[in-house]
């Protein structure tokens with residue numbers, strides 16, 4: 069019975085602290101976290117409560133092992149790190165302060181590492197049970213730091229700030245300016261209610277801008293400085309590819325919308341009917357792809373090299389030019405594109421997006437000019 073309590077009490081304590089922390093994290097993960105500029109390495113929000121639950125169980129078992137061995141020497145250290153963990157949750161998720169959260173989680177890293185070192189001298193099992201926790205903490209530290217660096221804006225974007233969106237096109241003007249945020253072709257509130265001003269402020273003013281800022285930082289002093297955005301996407305890999313492709317994807321997305329619904333120009337309409345059967349069939353295929361794409365990504369109407377049109381999905385930041393496809397029209401189905409207006413109702417966002425499509429832009433992007441009858 070006593071041995072059972074050695075394990076049960078620490079596990080129960082971890083469970084209580086973990087549930088309190090998860091409760092604090094809950095609303096932030098739903099309302100705040102999806103709107104942030106996050107690293108491409110960010111796990112989906114649903115993973116946070118799952119991973120924390122497992123880790124708290126391992127933490128409790130770790131201290132249980134030591135207590136069962138009659139070694140109480142590190143219990144103070146264990147309790148201190150538990151309190152700091154809870155504090156971090158309050159600062160980062162509760163008060164939504166990435167800076168204070170970063171300070172707390174760095175302290176937590178030190179405490180957990182110290183715990184592992186001390187525990188290793190007493191029981192290898194107690195030390196190993198803490199290792200997954202440390203690895204997850206290191207990822208959380210990186211994400212906390214990334215969010216702090218790339219989200220140093222007020223939570224609410226003031227109207228005056230919206231009018232200060234830059235007016236330069238996304239072109240390199242010299243070797244020091246690199247890329248800049250292109251102007252919106254419409255007012256920030258012109259797409260409402262399908263896409264609210266708040267969504268534009270976050271999506272265009274923060275997320276899209278974040279990718280361009282990252283891109284400029286990453287190409288500084290490299291051979292990519294002298295390339296167009298298109299060529300960077302074709303030649304880069306890793307984090308540079310992710311940011312460059314996201315900059316290009318968002319450029320195509322934002323310039324491809326209009327507040328004034330338009331008919332589809334004749335040539336594009338003819339080719340959609342040729343390759344999909346009808347406009348409605350293409351729209352259904354596009355909507356199905358957009359609603360069924362798992363996780364974050366993009367759904368495109370593309371032109372293949374022989375001029376055939378197709379609907380394709382790409383995960384994360386991948387752009388179809390890497391598969392020699394010419395993007396004509398695209399919808400962003402990252403959760404940051406619709407979470408403010410539609411919460412988790414992606415299908416409603418996809419439906420509302422259709423009337424916003426600037427078909428003149430899509431038609432202007434066609435490269436192969438053959439009519440339905442000319443194509444073999």
Ligand SMILES: [Fe+2]
Nearest residue numbers: 275400402405
């Ligand atoms: Fe986006």
